[in-house]
Amino acid sequence: MAWSQVHSNPDVFEVRVPFENVSTSATNCFVVLDEGEALVIDTGAPTDEGAAVLEAALDEMGVDRSRATFFLTHVHLDHAGLIDRVAPEGAPVLVSAADFDALRAPGASAYERVRRLLASEGVSLPEASGYARHSVEMPLFDPARVDVRFAAEGDEVAVGRRHFRVVEVPGHTPGSLALFDPVSRILFGGDHVLFVISPGIALFPDGRDGLQTYLDSLEKVRALGCSRLFAAHGDERADFEARIDWLRAHHLERLEEAQAIVRARPGLSGEEVVRAIKWNVPFERWEDISFMQRWCIVMEGLVFLNHLVGRGLVRREEDEAGVRRYF
Numbered sequence: 528m529a530w531s532q533v534h535s536n537p538d539v540f541e542v543r544v545p546f547e548n549v550s551t552s553a554t555n556c557f558v559v560l561d562e563g564e565a566l567v568i569d570t571g572a573p574t575d576e577g578a579a580v581l582e583a584a585l586d587e588m589g590v591d592r593s594r595a596t597f598f599l600t601h602v603h604l605d606h607a608g609l610i611d612r613v614a615p616e617g618a619p620v621l622v623s624a625a626d627f628d629a630l631r632a633p634g635a636s637a638y639e640r641v642r643r644l645l646a647s648e649g650v651s652l653p654e655a656s657g658y659a660r661h662s663v664e665m666p667l668f669d670p671a672r673v674d675v676r677f678a679a680e681g682d683e684v685a686v687g688r689r690h691f692r693v694v695e696v697p698g699h700t701p702g703s704l705a706l707f708d709p710v711s712r713i714l715f716g717g718d719h720v721l722f723v724i725s726p727g728i729a730l731f732p733d734g735r736d737g738l739q740t741y742l743d744s745l746e747k748v749r750a751l752g753c754s755r756l757f758a759a760h761g762d763e764r765a766d767f768e769a770r771i772d773w774l775r776a777h778h779l780e781r782l783e784e785a786q787a788i789v790r791a792r793p794g795l796s797g798e799e800v801v802r803a804i805k806w807n808v809p810f811e812r813w814e815d816i817s818f819m820q821r822w823c824i825v826m827e828g829l830v831f832l833n834h835l836v837g838r839g840l841v842r843r844e845e846d847e848a849g850v851r852r853y854f
Contacts, residue, residue, distance in 0.1 A: 530584040544571025550724040561687025565595040573608035600717025601700040602626040610668035621678040623702030649796025698741025712754040723761030738834040801828030
């Protein structure tokens with residue numbers, strides 16, 4: 528069975544919706560049930576197999592779709608992709624305004640913005656075009672057929688007698704959200720803290736320091752004093768505070784490595800700095816890494832460089848060809 532009860536008081540059920548992605552094979556979606564009402568947290572990727580799994584689980588739990596609220600931790604494909612398949616017309620769908628705006632951004636203009644940015648970092652035009660296509664999410668659901676509601680820090684989400692608190696945890700996306708129960712102190716964290724993989728950090732469209740934003744969000748989660756963390760990928764583990772420490776140290780080590788590369792080899796392009804970092808992939812040659820994973824690496828590497836530039840630890844200059852060089 529693809530679902531199981533993982534917590535009592537409140538009654539929480541986990542549904543593993545299958546989808547092969549970078550280092551993950553499923554999205555952990557959660558359902559909270561109380562007094563005939565349901566709160567569905569994330570839905571998984573838009574595949575026929577995933578839809579069959581989630582719909583069967585909801586049916587077997589006896590979820591009345593007309594009394595269900597849908598909460599999206601963020602609007603990536605593997606979290607928001609099944610809204611149109613499982614949410615009835617007019618169903619309340621809670622999402623951050625920042626992520627929803629990104630979802631509505633014109634595809635062609637967003638694609639061109641990312642492609643130009645990558646080309647300015649020294650990425651070849653064919654690679655930049657491919658990475659840009661991966662960066663721009665296609666519309667994941669029709670906002671006109673559901674009741675889209677914007678959720679923000681401190682808002683309450685009710686299901687039966689339970690009241691969960693929205694916690695903004697930007698970093699993985701500009702509008703990532705978590706959901707916290709102040710009574711049981713359980714947290715639905717989406718992709719904010721994962722064990723199976725180090726969560727990717729977004730290259731924020733407004734130029735904000737995505738890395739510092741993510742590190743600040745980690746400390747915010749630590750301060751909640753959670754009893755359990757329900758993450759969107761992989762098995763649950765009790766040592767999530769140690770994982771927060773590891774993630775922070777991991778990113779700071781990467782920063783030091785990137786800074787050392789620039790110091791030793793001044794004038795590299797952004798892509799050249801990123802390729803020189805020792806990433807956790809089982810390949811010696813850049814060309815042997817899958818295209819999808821190369822995209823993840825390049826985008827995150829640029830997040831690190833933006834942080835270093837913003838802190839005045841690295842200087843960025845454009846050469847005659849318009850390529851950014853780091854010193």
